[in-house]
Amino acid sequence: MESQTIVANLKATAQRYKDNEAIVYKDRRVTYSQLWFDVCRIADFLKQNGLQDGDRVTLVVENSPEFVASYYAVLAAKGVVVALNTAAKHRDIANWLNHCGANWLIIDEKHGEFAQLHETFNDEINLLIVPKDSDSLNTVSSNNWREVNNSYTDSTIPLDIDPNKPAAIIYTSGTTGTPKGVTLSHINLSSNVSSIVAYLGLVSDDRILNILPFYYSYGNSVLHTHLAAGATVILENSLTYPHVILEKIVAERATAFSGVPSTFTLLLRRVDFNNYDLSSLRYITQAGGPMTPHHIKQITDFLPDASFFVMYGQTEATARISYLPPEQLFEKLGSVGIPIPGEEIEIRNNKNQAVKVNEKGEIYVSGDNVMLGYWRNEALTSEVIVDGWLKTGDLAYKDEDGYVYITGRSSDMMKVGAHRISPKEIEEVISEIPAVSEVAVVGVPDPMLGECIKAVVIPNLGVDLSKREIMAHCKKNLAIYKLPKLVVFTTELPKTASGKVRRFMLIDID
Amino acid sequence: MSDAETQVRNYILDNFLFTEDQSQLANDDSFLEKGIVDSTGMLEVILFLEDDFEITVKDDEMVPANLDSVSNILKFIQSKQA
Numbered sequence: 001m002e003s004q005t006i007v008a009n010l011k012a013t014a015q016r017y018k019d020n021e022a023i024v025y026k027d028r029r030v031t032y033s034q035l036w037f038d039v040c041r042i043a044d045f046l047k048q049n050g051l052q053d054g055d056r057v058t059l060v061v062e063n064s065p066e067f068v069a070s071y072y073a074v075l076a077a078k079g080v081v082v083a084l085n086t087a088a089k090h091r092d093i094a095n096w097l098n099h100c101g102a103n104w105l106i107i108d109e110k111h112g113e114f115a116q117l118h119e120t121f122n123d124e125i126n127l128l129i130v131p132k133d134s135d136s137l138n139t140v141s142s143n144n145w146r147e148v149n150n151s152y153t154d155s156t157i158p159l160d161i162d163p164n165k166p167a168a169i170i171y172t173s174g175t176t177g178t179p180k181g182v183t184l185s186h187i188n189l190s191s192n193v194s195s196i197v198a199y200l201g202l203v204s205d206d207r208i209l210n211i212l213p214f215y216y217s218y219g220n221s222v223l224h225t226h227l228a229a230g231a232t233v234i235l236e237n238s239l240t241y242p243h244v245i246l247e248k249i250v251a252e253r254a255t256a257f258s259g260v261p262s263t264f265t266l267l268l269r270r271v272d273f274n275n276y277d278l279s280s281l282r283y284i285t286q287a288g289g290p291m292t293p294h295h296i297k298q299i300t301d302f303l304p305d306a307s308f309f310v311m312y313g314q315t316e317a318t319a320r321i322s323y324l325p326p327e328q329l330f331e332k333l334g335s336v337g338i339p340i341p342g343e344e345i346e347i348r349n350n351k352n353q354a355v356k357v358n359e360k361g362e363i364y365v366s367g368d369n370v371m372l373g374y375w376r377n378e379a380l381t382s383e384v385i386v387d388g389w390l391k392t393g394d395l396a397y398k399d400e401d402g403y404v405y406i407t408g409r410s411s412d413m414m415k416v417g418a419h420r421i422s423p424k425e426i427e428e429v430i431s432e433i434p435a436v437s438e439v440a441v442v443g444v445p446d447p448m449l450g451e452c453i454k455a456v457v458i459p460n461l462g463v464d465l466s467k468r469e470i471m472a473h474c475k476k477n478l479a480i481y482k483l484p485k486l487v488v489f490t491t492e493l494p495k496t497a498s499g500k501v502r503r504f505m506l507i508d509i510d
Numbered sequence: 511m512s513d514a515e516t517q518v519r520n521y522i523l524d525n526f527l528f529t530e531d532q533s534q535l536a537n538d539d540s541f542l543e544k545g546i547v548d549s550t551g552m553l554e555v556i557l558f559l560e561d562d563f564e565i566t567v568k569d570d571e572m573v574p575a576n577l578d579s580v581s582n583i584l585k586f587i588q589s590k591q592a
Contacts, residue, residue: 112545238542238549241574266550269553270553270569448550475526
């Protein structure tokens with residue numbers, strides 16, 4: 001029997017809207033029936049080649065029709081899909097592969113770390129390689145991706161999936177210590193999708209222009225929700241040329257666009273919205289940290305007919321926790337809104353008791369969207385899941401109408417653009433430089449990215465160490481978005497009596 | 511190597527690859543595909559071109575054909591200064 005899962009949803013959507021465009025990528029337009037056929041044949045290939053229930057299948061594939069088909073194929077084959085950050089370097093990817101005990105790696109041949117990963121893991125993990133020249137499953141020319149093409153002629157696959165079992169793992173941090181692998185069940189994914197589809201009012205006529213990476217929870221939810229509605233997901237994988245985004249919205253008559261605050265900052269700075277007819281846009285969503293009221297006002301002035309949804313979420317809650325109904329945008333400006341349908345939010349003090357209206361505390365969340373836990377880490381899981389409630393680490397209060405206002409974070413994590421980065425990851429890499437005695441890293445305010453990374457370094461006595469040497473080492477070992485923007489040298493780090501670095505005091509060191 | 515080529519190459523090597531080693535950058539290397547410059551870095555590249563070569567980069571000129579490699583940038587500068 002087929003239970004409520006996002007892959008069963010896709011099957012139903014593909015039957016209902018078979019000729020609708022599901023994915024638009026470069027000059028390719030993949031319909032729902034094509035997508036479903038690709039899902040079935042990749043799933044069949046994986047099973048024919050030994051995939052067992054619960055095996056971890058990692059994806060290092062950029063946003064593309066191949067990513068989407070592979071993701072759903074893993075779910076259909078009853079594997080656990082682990083989509084990894086495609087900007088990551090070999091050391092992070094290798095660490096994640098080892099941590100999740102990957103049985104399979106599906107990887108873009110054009111990925112910058114492909115050769116090294118291929119050499120390291122070819123004997124240990126089954127590889128499925130998406131070739132460089134792939135422009136669809138039907139025209140591939142190299143290696144085992146062709147076998148996928150040839151292996152299947154049917155469009156049926158049994159979906160007798162246990163919805164309580166793990167469906168996906170999303171890593172939220174890199175190399176330091178034990179990686180945090182947020183483990184989501186099929187129910188987690190499908191319940192969050194249903195809630196979001198309901199409050200955004202998604203329909204099959206919607207066409208979203210997506211620039212968010214699918215390996216993060218925000219992009220992941222954009223993908224699943226629009227496919228669940230039979231809508232079209234138009235892929236544009238870079239914000240480097242901002243006007244291209246707006247040209248595409250116009251050309252594709254897109255009805256939706258989603259971004260993080262830095263997305264909108266970049267667009268507002270570099271592009272004159274007046275030059276584009278953006279009247280097709282029905283709604284805009286924004287998550288990933290607070291956006292300035294000034295920028296919200298600018299966007300809504302440019303797009304008076306589009307609904308603007310401010311949203312808040314966390315990977316540990318699958319993606320979405322709350323949303324601000326657009327009609328309340330200016331009345332409740334600064335709020336992240338109310339719980340999504342089917343979920344509860346409580347603000348609690350450090351004694352785990354609910355606080356009163358307008359009193360600050362920590363956000364706790366309960367609902368079907370709360371993760372199963374961190375992959376193979378019960379200790380860490382028990383720190384954040386308390387009696388079935390997710391302890392988010394975000395500090396907030398609720399007003400008299402139940403609207404949530406976030407006031408801060410209780411963790412050290414930095415938020416650079418769409419990325420959540422642990423300072424420890426950067427410190428670990430910089431401390432590998434022999435000339436470095438001590439290093440501490442902190443996020444400092446940045447007008448474009450929200451926060452940027454500042455490294456404060458103490459060189460060894462008598463050693464000549466330049467910023468360039470530090471940056472060159474970082475460039476080699478860190479993804480581009482993790483590179484410090486500021487590097488300053490000092491002779492002493494501010495510390496507590498117990499020797500812990502006072503990170504907030506690093507901000508003022510010149 | 512022309513003056514412009516030296517200037518552009520050294521700017522990219524200095525600011526994005528953090529090295530003086532000329533062998534680290536081929537003129538046809540795609541900045542995006544090789545992970546050399548990201549979206550915020552591209553804004554810095556544009557400011558560098560506008561300041562150092564006294565050109566204005568319009569919205570519709572911000573395309574990979576003009577900006578995604580040293581070769582493309584050199585051709586773009588030449589066309590703007592022609």
